[in-house]
Amino acid sequence: QVQVVESGGGSVQAGGSLRLSCAVPGRTFSRYAMGWFRQAPGKEREIVSAISGNGDHTYYGDFVKGRFTIARGNTENSVYMQMNNLKSEDTAVYYCGAGVGQPTDYWGQGTQVTVSS
Numbered sequence: 001q002v003q004v005v006e007s008g009g010g011s012v013q014a015g016g017s018l019r020l021s022c023a024v025p026g027r028t029f030s031r032y033a034m035g036w037f038r039q040a041p042g043k044e045r046e047i048v049s050a051i052s053g054n055g056d057h058t059y060y061g062d063f064v065k066g067r068f069t070i071a072r073g074n075t076e077n078s079v080y081m082q083m084n085n086l087k088s089e090d091t092a093v094y095y096c097g098a099g100v101g102q103p104t105d106y107w108g109q110g111t112q113v114t115v116s117s
Contacts, residue, residue, distance in 0.1 A: 002027060002106040006096045009111030012086055016115070020081045022096030022108060027077065030054060034072060034079040035103030038092035038113075045095070049081060050103055063089075088117040 008020040024032060035050035049070040050059040058070055067086075072079040079096065091114050099105035 002032075002098060004096050004098050004106050004108040006094070006108040006111045009094060009113045011114040011116065014086060014088055014115055014117045016086050017082070017084045018086065018113060020083065020094055020096075020111065020113075021078055022080070023076075023078045024098055024106075025077055029072075029077040030074045031100055032098040033101065033103045034070075035059075035097045036070065036079075036081045037095045037097055038090075039095070039110075040089075040092040043092075048094070051079060083113070086113075086115045088115050091115050 003025060005023045010018060012018055030053045033052055036048040037045050038048050039045040048061050048064055049068055051070045051072050055072050067084050069082045093110040094113050095110045096108040097103040
């Protein structure tokens, strides 16, 4: 079983920043595409950003382009997402996903991000 561990959520005012981290310990981390997803109350889970195993390719949902940045450190077995200029509509539980191919095979437990206006 692949363990995926998120950290870094919290509460912030609109316009503020947060940095999420996700670790996949004890694995050949570069095998896995990684992604951040979020789910707000009453809504379906949606993809926020994703990054390929070697970090050459990234994807962002249109709603976060220019505000969020995904990056990975393969020597640390970790992926990060820097979130700037947060908006109230960014409030959600954020999940880290990992997978060979799509980053949806393994999931973390989720971390709450709350943005107050």
